[in-house]
Amino acid sequence: MRLIVKDMDIATGGVQVVLINQEDARMLDLHAEDRLLVRKGRRETTAVLDIGESPKAVPRGRVGVFEEVLDALHAKDGDVIEIELGEKPKSIACIKKKLDGFELSQAEVVQIVKDITDDKLTDIELTSYVTANYANGMSMKEIVFLTKAMVETGDRLVPKAKIVADLHCIGGVPGNRTTMIVVPILVAAGLTVPKTASRAITSPAGTADTMEVLAPVALPKKRLEQVLKDVGGFIVWGGAMNLAPADEKIIHVEHPLSIDAEGQMLASIMAKKAVVGATHLLVDLPVGPGSKLKNKSEALHLQRHFDDLGKVLGIKMKVIITNGSEPIGNGIGPALEARDCVWLLQGDARAPKDLLKKSLKMAGMLLEFTGKAAEGDGYAMANGILRSGEAYDAMVRMIKAQGGKEPVAEKIQLCKLTAVVKARRSGTVIKIDDALIARVARIAGAPQSKGAGLFLHVHKHADVKQGDLLMTIYSDSQAKLDFALKEAVNKEVLIIQ
Amino acid sequence: MRLIVKDMDIATGGVQVVLINQEDARMLDLHAEDRLLVRKGRRETTAVLDIGESPKAVPRGRVGVFEEVLDALHAKDGDVIEIELGEKPKSIACIKKKLDGFELSQAEVVQIVKDITDDKLTDIELTSYVTANYANGMSMKEIVFLTKAMVETGDRLVPKAKIVADLHCIGGVPGNRTTMIVVPILVAAGLTVPKTASRAITSPAGTADTMEVLAPVALPKKRLEQVLKDVGGFIVWGGAMNLAPADEKIIHVEHPLSIDAEGQMLASIMAKKAVVGATHLLVDLPVGPGSKLKNKSEALHLQRHFDDLGKVLGIKMKVIITNGSEPIGNGIGPALEARDCVWLLQGDARAPKDLLKKSLKMAGMLLEFTGKAAEGDGYAMANGILRSGEAYDAMVRMIKAQGGKEPVAEKIQLCKLTAVVKARRSGTVIKIDDALIARVARIAGAPQSKGAGLFLHVHKHADVKQGDLLMTIYSDSQAKLDFALKEAVNKEVLIIQ
Incomplete structure (x- = not known):
C-alpha cells in the first residue's frame, strides 16, 4: 500500500508512530498499535500505527508521519512511502505471559528490557x-534478571579501583x-566513590539538586571518568548519563498511578550501582510515618531482599x-541544605548535629566495611578526617x-x-511532620527555585518558650511565601506539648 | 502561568491533551500525565499534560494545544491561555486500589466507567x-457493578414489549x-428482537458485516426505535450507537495484548443486552480447538457465570x-454467508444443513423460553415458521x-x-481447521472486501474422492487470491484420511 506523507511536525519523543485515517485503516484491516x-526506497523502519478519526488529523490516502520516522526514512512532506503490516515486538508475548501469572526466564526479561530501551x-x-x-509480584530470579538486563542495555563506568564504594538512601x-x-570523607580516605544521585521528584530537594548549588552535576561520561581518575569521586546527576535507560521509561508509567513495584524498585537501585562498578554498597532505609517505609517490619523485609540481591550480583552490602x-539537618531546599553541608565540612558551629552524627556513622561503617578502618574504628576515623579538614578539601x-x-557558605544564594x-x-x-515539612518547602518554591525552602530552628525533643522561632521560610514570590506560611501555621507541622 | 497557544493541528480523538516544553515543565514542577x-477568559477545561523534549514540538513559553482543547476554549494559534495544576480524576485512586488487590465498591466502579466514558x-x-x-480477577459483585455502570453511561433503547428476546454467540x-x-423466525412469531451485532475484528465476518450485504446496519437510535415499532426487530451494527461506550475504549487497550479478561467480557456482553432492554437471552458457547473456548470445562465455568449474572441483572438466561x-454453513465471508442465509430463508436446496439445524434448535429454545411455544414444541414451531416463508417475509x-x-440470492455480489x-x-x-479457514478467507480479502472469502463444498465426515472440489476461494485481487490459495493448499486446512 502506497501513501503520501503528511509531515506532522511533531516528535513523539519515544516510540516511532505513523497516523492513518480510520477509513484507510478499516480498508487495510489495520488496528491501533x-x-x-x-519503506521509502531502500530505507525501512517499523512504526506503531495510530488511527485518526477525523480527516483533519490525516485525510484518506495520506499517512501522518512523526519526526522520528521522517528522520529514519529521510522522508519529507509529499513523498510517497510504502507500508505493510509488520510483526509486533517479541516482548509482547513475554508481557502476556507475565500478565498470566507465569515467571519469566532471563531471555524473556532481556527481550522486554531491550524493547523498552529501544522505544519499541x-x-x-x-x-x-x-x-x-x-x-503478580516478581520472583527474586526475575528481579536479578531485570537488574542485569538494565545494566546491559545502558552505558557503564569501569573504575580502575578494586574497591568502589557507594551508598544509597x-x-x-x-x-x-x-x-x-x-x-x-571516603574520598579523603582514598576510596573510589562514583556517586550518581537523583533530582527531587516529589521531595523539596534531591542530592543532585543540592550538589548543583555548588557545582555542575550534568557531566558527560567521558568527563566523569576523568574526574574519577583525578579526584577519586564525584556527586553527579545520574539522569544526565545513559545508565540503565529502561529504568526511566518504567518510572514514566509508574508515576501517574504512584505505583512503585518492590521488585522494580530493587532492580532500579541495584542496576544503577552495578553500572558504576560498585563493589561495596551501604543502603539506608529510614523508617517513619512520613517516610516510604512506615514500620520496621517493612524495612526488615526490604533489607532481606537487598541482601539477597547483593549476593547474587556480587556486590557486598550493608x-x-x-x-x-x-x-x-536544619535546611530544607537545595541551597539551604547545601549551606548545612558546607558548614558541616568546614567545622562551623552552625552545622546540624543530627546530620553530622548520622554521616559519621555511615562513613564509619563504609570505612570498616571496605577495610580502610579496623572493626570498631570507623566512626573515629571518619571523625578525624572530617575534623582535620581533609573531607572538606576532598569536597x-x-x-x-x-x-x-x-x-x-555565606555567599550561597x-x-x-x-x-x-x-x-x-x-x-x-x-x-x-516530614510530609508537611516537604510540602511547605515545595510550596515556597523548592526545588525549582534553588534558594527556596525552610530552615528549622528546632528539632524533636527541644524545649521551646512561647514566641521562640520554629522555622524561617524562604521564597522568591510573595504569593508562594504567603501560601507556604499559611500551610505551616494552619497544619500541625510541629507539635508542641 | 500564562502561555501562548501553538495550534498542533491534530485531534487526539480521545482525552484532551496539551503539550509543554520540558524546560517549562521542570520550572513549573509539572510531570507527564x-x-x-x-483557561481562556471564562472558558476552562482540564487537559492531560504531555511533555515535549525538543523545541520543535513546542518551544519554551508556548503550549501546544490539540483540537479538542482548542474547541473547548474557543482558542486559536497565538492566543494567551492560563494554566495551573489541576486534580487527577477521582478514578485514579480506585484503579490503584484494584491494582493493590482490593475489591471495588459500586461507587468506585461507577467513577471509573464514568471517567473512561468521558475520556478522562x-x-x-x-x-x-x-x-x-x-x-487480580473480578468478583461477581464487581462484574455486576461494571455491567450496570456501562449500561448507565450510554444510550438505551426502551422497547414497549414486555418480552424482549435476544441472542449472543x-x-x-x-x-x-x-x-x-x-x-x-422470532420476529415472525411476534416477538420483539432488537439485535445489535458486531463487525469482525479478527474473523472473516461479523453478523453486522453479513447483514450489511443485504441492508444498511449503521442506523441512528431514533430510526431504530421506529423500525422496532414497525417491524418488531432489526439486525444492526451496535458500534453505530452510543451503547455502553466505555466498552469500546476498554477493548482498545485489551486488543494490543490480546487480553480478554473474563469479567470484562461478561460485563461487556451483558451490558449490551441490558441497554436494548432484553428480558430473555440465549447465549451460544461453541467449544472447539479453534474456538475461544477450547474445552467443555471452560464452557461450563463461563455458563455458570452467565447464569449468575443474568439472575442479578434480572435477565432470563439460557x-x-x-x-x-x-x-x-458453507460460505465464509460477508457476501458468501449472506447468500447462505438467503437460500436458507427462501427454502433453497443449496442452503447449508448444519446452519439450518442449529438455527432451528436455537429459535425453538427461544420460542419455548419466551412462552411462544409449549415445552418441546419449539423446534417444530420454528421449522413451521421457516417452511411457510413467514421467517423470510419477516427478514x-x-x-x-x-x-x-x-x-x-443470485444477485449477491x-x-x-x-x-x-x-x-x-x-x-x-x-x-x-476453524482458525486456518478464517485465515484463508481474511487473506482473500474478507471482511473489507464483502464478496471475498471461501465456499466449503464439503463438511466434516464427508467422503471424498481424489480430485473432488473441497473449496472455492473468492477474491478481487490476483495477488491475494494466489496467497490465499497457497495457504489453503500448503497448510492442513482440511484433513482427509
Whole structure:
C-alpha cells in the first residue's frame, strides 16, 4: 500500500508512530498499535500505527508521519512511502505471559528490557508489563534478571579501583544529605566513590539538586571518568548519563498511578550501582510515618531482599534501618541544605548535629566495611578526617573537578523573601511532620527555585518558650511565601506539648 | 502561568491533551500525565499534560494545544491561555486500589466507567485498570457493578414489549450466522428482537458485516426505535450507537495484548443486552480447538457465570454449549454467508444443513423460553415458521425498514476472481481447521472486501474422492487470491484420511 506523507511536525519523543485515517485503516484491516513496516526506497523502519478519526488529523490516502520516522526514512512532506503490516515486538508475548501469572526466564526479561530501551513498546504495552509485575509480584530470579538486563542495555563506568564504594538512601526524609558528607570523607580516605544521585521528584530537594548549588552535576561520561581518575569521586546527576535507560521509561508509567513495584524498585537501585562498578554498597532505609517505609517490619523485609540481591550480583552490602521520624539537618531546599553541608565540612558551629552524627556513622561503617578502618574504628576515623579538614578539601577537589568554585557558605544564594513561624505555646516539640515539612518547602518554591525552602530552628525533643522561632521560610514570590506560611501555621507541622 | 497557544493541528480523538516544553515543565514542577486546568477568559477545561523534549514540538513559553482543547476554549494559534495544576480524576485512586488487590465498591466502579466514558483517563491509566482486572480477577459483585455502570453511561433503547428476546454467540466459529435465521423466525412469531451485532475484528465476518450485504446496519437510535415499532426487530451494527461506550475504549487497550479478561467480557456482553432492554437471552458457547473456548470445562465455568449474572441483572438466561469444532454453513465471508442465509430463508436446496439445524434448535429454545411455544414444541414451531416463508417475509420487512431491498440470492455480489482447492487423495474429511479457514478467507480479502472469502463444498465426515472440489476461494485481487490459495493448499486446512 502506497501513501503520501503528511509531515506532522511533531516528535513523539519515544516510540516511532505513523497516523492513518480510520477509513484507510478499516480498508487495510489495520488496528491501533499494530506495527507497520514503513519503506521509502531502500530505507525501512517499523512504526506503531495510530488511527485518526477525523480527516483533519490525516485525510484518506495520506499517512501522518512523526519526526522520528521522517528522520529514519529521510522522508519529507509529499513523498510517497510504502507500508505493510509488520510483526509486533517479541516482548509482547513475554508481557502476556507475565500478565498470566507465569515467571519469566532471563531471555524473556532481556527481550522486554531491550524493547523498552529501544522505544519499541507503546504506553499500553509498557504499562501492562509494569502493572503485571506490580499485581503478580516478581520472583527474586526475575528481579536479578531485570537488574542485569538494565545494566546491559545502558552505558557503564569501569573504575580502575578494586574497591568502589557507594551508598544509597531510599528517601522520604527531608534534609538527610548524608551523601554530601560521607562521599568526601571516603574520598579523603582514598576510596573510589562514583556517586550518581537523583533530582527531587516529589521531595523539596534531591542530592543532585543540592550538589548543583555548588557545582555542575550534568557531566558527560567521558568527563566523569576523568574526574574519577583525578579526584577519586564525584556527586553527579545520574539522569544526565545513559545508565540503565529502561529504568526511566518504567518510572514514566509508574508515576501517574504512584505505583512503585518492590521488585522494580530493587532492580532500579541495584542496576544503577552495578553500572558504576560498585563493589561495596551501604543502603539506608529510614523508617517513619512520613517516610516510604512506615514500620520496621517493612524495612526488615526490604533489607532481606537487598541482601539477597547483593549476593547474587556480587556486590557486598550493608543495609541499615534508621530513624526517619523527623527531618535530618536544619535546611530544607537545595541551597539551604547545601549551606548545612558546607558548614558541616568546614567545622562551623552552625552545622546540624543530627546530620553530622548520622554521616559519621555511615562513613564509619563504609570505612570498616571496605577495610580502610579496623572493626570498631570507623566512626573515629571518619571523625578525624572530617575534623582535620581533609573531607572538606576532598569536597573542594570534587567541586572544582566538576566545574564549580570553592564554596563560601555565606555567599550561597537564598531567596530574599522570608517569613517566620513562632511557637504559640511553651513546651516540648514532640513531633515534626516530614510530609508537611516537604510540602511547605515545595510550596515556597523548592526545588525549582534553588534558594527556596525552610530552615528549622528546632528539632524533636527541644524545649521551646512561647514566641521562640520554629522555622524561617524562604521564597522568591510573595504569593508562594504567603501560601507556604499559611500551610505551616494552619497544619500541625510541629507539635508542641 | 500564562502561555501562548501553538495550534498542533491534530485531534487526539480521545482525552484532551496539551503539550509543554520540558524546560517549562521542570520550572513549573509539572510531570507527564498531570492534569492541568487550562483557561481562556471564562472558558476552562482540564487537559492531560504531555511533555515535549525538543523545541520543535513546542518551544519554551508556548503550549501546544490539540483540537479538542482548542474547541473547548474557543482558542486559536497565538492566543494567551492560563494554566495551573489541576486534580487527577477521582478514578485514579480506585484503579490503584484494584491494582493493590482490593475489591471495588459500586461507587468506585461507577467513577471509573464514568471517567473512561468521558475520556478522562490516559492510556496508561486505563491500561492499569484493565490489566489489574485481568491479573487480580473480578468478583461477581464487581462484574455486576461494571455491567450496570456501562449500561448507565450510554444510550438505551426502551422497547414497549414486555418480552424482549435476544441472542449472543461468543464467537470463534467461521460461518455460524444463526442470528440471521433465528431473529426473523422470532420476529415472525411476534416477538420483539432488537439485535445489535458486531463487525469482525479478527474473523472473516461479523453478523453486522453479513447483514450489511443485504441492508444498511449503521442506523441512528431514533430510526431504530421506529423500525422496532414497525417491524418488531432489526439486525444492526451496535458500534453505530452510543451503547455502553466505555466498552469500546476498554477493548482498545485489551486488543494490543490480546487480553480478554473474563469479567470484562461478561460485563461487556451483558451490558449490551441490558441497554436494548432484553428480558430473555440465549447465549451460544461453541467449544472447539479453534474456538475461544477450547474445552467443555471452560464452557461450563463461563455458563455458570452467565447464569449468575443474568439472575442479578434480572435477565432470563439460557446458556448452551455447542459444537465449535468446524465451520457452520458453507460460505465464509460477508457476501458468501449472506447468500447462505438467503437460500436458507427462501427454502433453497443449496442452503447449508448444519446452519439450518442449529438455527432451528436455537429459535425453538427461544420460542419455548419466551412462552411462544409449549415445552418441546419449539423446534417444530420454528421449522413451521421457516417452511411457510413467514421467517423470510419477516427478514424482508426488516431489510426494507433498515433501508435495503428484497434480496435475490443470485444477485449477491461475489468477487470475480476464484480459485479451487481439490482433494489430493480419496478418503473421509476428519478435520476442518476453524482458525486456518478464517485465515484463508481474511487473506482473500474478507471482511473489507464483502464478496471475498471461501465456499466449503464439503463438511466434516464427508467422503471424498481424489480430485473432488473441497473449496472455492473468492477474491478481487490476483495477488491475494494466489496467497490465499497457497495457504489453503500448503497448510492442513482440511484433513482427509
